[in-house]
Amino acid sequence: MAIPREKLYITPSPLEDDVTCPNLGGTNEPLIDYNVVLKTDATNYDSVVKNHFEMLEKCLQRERHNVHELDFSSIKDNNNVIFDFSVKGMIAGYTTKFTKSFVENYLSKLHEVAIVNENKVIEDPFENEFVKQAPLVRKTVRPVAKMPNLDRIDQENYPLNLKYIYPDSAGAGVDVFVVDSCVLKVTICNAIFYALIKNVIIIITFYFRGIFLEHEEFQGRQGKTVVEKTFCGNNLADENGHGTNVASIVGGKTLGVANYANIIGVKITGKDCPLNAQNIINGITYVMQQKANDPGRKFVLNLSVTSSDAAVGEVASKAVEAGIHFVAAAGNRNLDACGFFPGKVETVVTVAATKITLNQDWATEFTNWGKCVTLFAPGEKVPVAGIGNSSEITLDSGTSLSTPHVSGAIALMLAEGDSTPEQSKEGLLKIATKDKIKGLDYRPTANVLLRIRNAVI
Known part of the structure; x- marks a missing residue:
């Protein structure tokens, strides 16, 4: 089913206190999935996560979901979701959609961003595997003549x-x-x-x-x-x-x-x-x-x-x-x-x-x-x-x-x-x-x- 045109692009919205959101990209730019990992350590984890996600939620007007608890079948529109894979004190990051210009001109330059990469499908994950041979006769004892x-x-x-x-x-x-x-x-x-x-x-x-x-x-x-x-x-x-x-x-x-x-x-x-x-x-x-x-x-x-x-x-x-x-x-x-x-x-x-x-x-x-x-x-x-x-x-x-x-x-x-x-x-x-x-x-x-x-x- 075709995605409605209005959901293919990011529309900037103002932050609280009249602070303007960063330029999120032109109206003709398509959205692309990106994986983002934040720079955190024991001293700054809470503050980095709080500030970065608040910026995303206010500017993008998207829902943030913890992927470890999420029922993925309940998500009907991936364009309006921030998939948060953070584990408190260990790793902070997420997957969501941005325009390429926003990533290149703003997000990748943020001090708290360690990695931002396009989320690409792995075309041949199993490569040369599954070289199937004839089925074996089961052997149930731990002597391993056939293993x-x-x-x-x-x-x-x-x-x-x-x-x-x-x-x-x-x-x-x-x-x-x-x-x-x-x-x-x-x-x-x-x-x-x-x-x-x-x-x-x-x-x-x-x-x-x-x-x-x-x-x-x-x-x-x-x-x-x-x-x-x-x-x-x-x-x-x-x-x-x-x-x-x-x-x-x-x-x-x-x-x-x-x-x-x-x-x-x-x-x-x-x-x-x-x-x-x-x-x-x-x-x-x-x-x-x-x-x-x-x-x-x-x-x-x-x-x-x-x-x-x-x-x-x-x-x-x-x-x-x-x-x-x-x-x-x-x-x-x-x-x-x-x-x-x-x-x-x-x-x-x-x-x-x-x-x-x-x-x-x-x-x-x-x-x-x-x-x-x-x-x-x-x-x-x-x-x-x-x-x-x-x-x-x-x-x-x-x-x-x-x-x-x-x-x-x-x-x-x-x-x-x-x-x-x-x-x-x-x-x-x-x-x-x-x-x-x-x-x-x-x-x-x-x-x-x-x-x-x-x-x-």
């Missing part, structure tokens, strides 16, 4: 021993947030949803989907599995299965690295909800808000997507400062990972992908590389839960499948004792397998492969 990805990460050297050995705590008590596509089918009746929602695990994987809670990998787990929040209206469905894939690696009953961890789905993309920087930011700051609400909880945030928006990097950096263990995909373009956010952020754990060929570890052809990569993890032909039916298991490839291996490994560490994000990153590197990965001659990257802290045999 070489798990077999590889619990030992330093070949040959693989056909076992996956891990601490008895198995990630218990750790919340892994999977920010992704939601996998709960909308056709499932309310009674089934109520029964399933009692089993929740927390994973933050920014891959725009949720979790197919009906799958056998999430049934009968000690950890809980739940889809907690959607930024795509009220639709919790996982239309493409990516969130389910990721969640099953983090903590699936037989496929998961840390199968007692709590998995929490946060939906940031879907069929009628294109992925953009705004929803990535909303997903990250949602987890930050949960951390602010309960600082004692142990949080891992798994983000399996890349963005060119520096605002995503800034928010990720603030999430780590807040004590959230942040794991991100390096990306699948065979490019320098330093060209993408949040992987470029030094405090984020950025994960590249390997494959196993004739008892050797190789960097995959598609993986991003470079000095911004923290370590590698298995990422080709990885067994994952599918959404075709409740027992479907398929083989998928991509750095977004490598990333949840590392999120699960951090959950194993946190279940054994407290650590800061900096300490968990150091711990990963200390016990990792060194100098085994081939195929890096022309892609200079630290030769470090994930190895979990396992039980003594």
Whole structure:
């Protein structure tokens, strides 16, 4: 439906006390979505937020909504809304529409504005992923003959021993947030949803989907599995299965690295909800808000997507400062990972992908590389839960499948004792397998492969 002409432009209005609003742009300029991050610290947070938002509300005559509490299906006109993703004391910012001239001539020059970027849709968020293979026959025992990805990460050297050995705590008590596509089918009746929602695990994987809670990998787990929040209206469905894939690696009953961890789905993309920087930011700051609400909880945030928006990097950096263990995909373009956010952020754990060929570890052809990569993890032909039916298991490839291996490994560490994000990153590197990965001659990257802290045999 066409947008009424009068809603395509900003009409200036006076501030109180006869103070004139800044020039908001010409009457023929279209509105563009922008993500804005403000400069705040412990001493000025309240004053900066108060003054800046008061200016916006008075000049734009728009409603301001907290995205962490908002039902997005209730918003009928995005042109007249300020989407506030601030978390008190941690991050301040918002998404709304401005004219380009207003941003360039006024907003970007304000002392309190750290970043202002156009909110662009990510055209191909999954890049080279979803290399589907033939379905596997289910294997319900923890010997892992058909799961070489798990077999590889619990030992330093070949040959693989056909076992996956891990601490008895198995990630218990750790919340892994999977920010992704939601996998709960909308056709499932309310009674089934109520029964399933009692089993929740927390994973933050920014891959725009949720979790197919009906799958056998999430049934009968000690950890809980739940889809907690959607930024795509009220639709919790996982239309493409990516969130389910990721969640099953983090903590699936037989496929998961840390199968007692709590998995929490946060939906940031879907069929009628294109992925953009705004929803990535909303997903990250949602987890930050949960951390602010309960600082004692142990949080891992798994983000399996890349963005060119520096605002995503800034928010990720603030999430780590807040004590959230942040794991991100390096990306699948065979490019320098330093060209993408949040992987470029030094405090984020950025994960590249390997494959196993004739008892050797190789960097995959598609993986991003470079000095911004923290370590590698298995990422080709990885067994994952599918959404075709409740027992479907398929083989998928991509750095977004490598990333949840590392999120699960951090959950194993946190279940054994407290650590800061900096300490968990150091711990990963200390016990990792060194100098085994081939195929890096022309892609200079630290030769470090994930190895979990396992039980003594």
